[in-house]
Structures are given as C-alpha cells and as structure tokens.
Amino acid sequence: MANETQTMTQSMTVSIWRENGDDGRFEKYEVPARENQTVLDVVAYVQQHIDPTLSYRFACRVGMCGSCAMMVNGSPRWTCRTHVSKVVADDQLEVAPLRNLPVIKDLATDMDPFFEKWVAAEAVFHPSKTRHDPMAAITPDDPMRIAASEAIECINCAVCYAACDVVESNPDYFGPAALNRSWSLVNDIRDDGQDVRLAAVGSNGGCHNCHSQQGCVQYCPNELNPTLSIAGLKRETTKALFRRSR
C-alpha cells in the first residue's frame, strides 16, 4: 500500500503538442508517474484532469482500430499499446501528432491524404466474379496465399507513413501502408485489376520511390514488412515493363 502511495505521488513531465489553427507549440503538464500506464493513459489523464480542450483520437484502446498513433519522444507509436516505462527518457515524455499528416487540432491529424493514397495506389479489390459464381478454391499452402497473408494484418494506423522519410520528402509518394495493401491484392487470384494496379504502383508516386530505409518495418506495431511488399511490387512492375515492350 505504501508502495502504491509512493508511485501515485511521484510525477513526471509530459510535453504535449498544442495547435489550433496556429503554428503550434509544446506545452508541459505534470502527470502521475504510475508503474503501469500507457502513453494514451497519460494523454487521457491530461484531457480529463488538467485541460479538457486537448484533442486526440482513440477508439478501441487494445491495438485493433489504428486510431491512436502519435509521435512519442520523436518516434511513431500506437499509444494504447505503448507503455510509458518503455519509451520514457529522463522522466520526460514528448507526445506530438503523427508526422507527415496535416494537424486538425493538437494531437489529431487529418488522415484523408493517407487514405486517398490507398485509392491512388489501387489498393482496392477489383472483383472478377459475381455472387452467382462458385467460390475460388485457394489452399492455405498456395504461395500467393502465403504472400498475401503476410501483408493483411494492417490496422491503418499510419505509423509506417509517419516513419517514412520518403513520404516526408515526396508528397506524391503513396507510402508503405498503401503499397503493402496493393501487394496483398497482387497476390489475390480473385482480383481482376492487376494491370491498372501495376500501372498505379509503377507511377510517379509508386513503389520505385522507396529507398529501403525500412523505418516502416522498424515501427509497424503489427510487425508487418512493407519493405518486403514494396520489393515485390518493384519486381512485378519490372516484369510488366518487359512484358509490354515485347
């Protein structure tokens, strides 16, 4: 009990980005330093106990919805599954909105550019059959099924998008998440849009922008490998180039 009282009375400083139609700045808040708390817990504490005008986004709190990603001490993290103790540095915690996306207010970013690029990268399913056709028979050990499976647990959190320096330097670049989704569809034999997809991912904003820095792999909270997916797209677009020139 004494131990609990002690941990409750210890505090730490958290710097949170505040922006509301202005240039924005970090503001400091004193919050309890609990043994077990996530970064999202800290942000929620500030909003509920110190400043109710703080804006941020979350939904499921269990790492499924992809809503709560933010920059934590300079790195993109899913804040609901990031323990403060794992990322705190010198009792300091800095929470900022995701990189590479416009800020709506405080920690809430506008995700529209991120999702518009999914559409631009043809990361959408093109059905080849109707409901009246028999279901496609795909065995679990089919190599294309295995390749698709490796890319499908994306929760659209945009952590990879914020980790990517190419997204920062080239506003047209689709980013790791959109291209990863495109790769899973390249491996879907039911899909009937492979030509338009390869044209899209081979375009100016496409896979060939990737410098293989692998920040996306480093930070993906679901341990996906967008660099692998993008390498696959590079191979397929190169093969398509030779097919066209014949």
Next chain:
Amino acid sequence: MIRPHRTHPLWFAFLLHRLSGLGLALFLPLHFYMLSLAISAPARLDGFLRFTDLTIVKLAEYGLVFLLAAHLFGGLRLMALEFLPWSPHQKTMAALAVAFAFLVSTLFFLKAI
C-alpha cells in the same frame, strides 16, 4: 538530421549509401579530368602523381576506396533486397556490406603505403 525515428541500423545503411554516392559523384569528374591530362598536359599529370605519393593523400584515397566499396557492396545488398527472395537478415547484410568495404579499402591502404 538524425532524429529519433531514424536511429536504426538500416537507416544508417541508407545514409552511408547516399553519402558514399554523393562523395563518388563529386570525385568522378575530378578523376576523369586528371586522366584527361595524360593527353592534354602530361607534365602536369606527372606533377600531380608525385603529389599523390604523400601519406595524407594515401589516407584520402583510403577513404575514397572505402566509399567506393561501401557503395558497391551496399548496392549489391539493395539489388538482392529488391530482386531476390526476401531475407530476414537485412541488418546482417548491411553489416557485411560495411565489413567487406573495410576489408577491401584496408587491403588497398596496406598495399599503398
């Protein structure tokens, strides 16, 4: 420049590849210019070749050969990444590229001095 999200080995591998590429891009025009002196001004070329016997120049050449080797092996790593089946040993491959670059450039240096 090295912000927190960049502090992982494969980002540093990217940085080395980019800096070595830039270094070589600056060096190559000078290199071809000096070679052209063999035709246009042989006396000046001989003077320059005597200058390259200085230890400080040998050290600079060591750096240059390291950049060349790092770019060569780093480029092979990237081509393997893009065109061969995926390997889970990306960091090891980056480390090997740097190790081979050190090996080649140090052998060059030991032969040069």
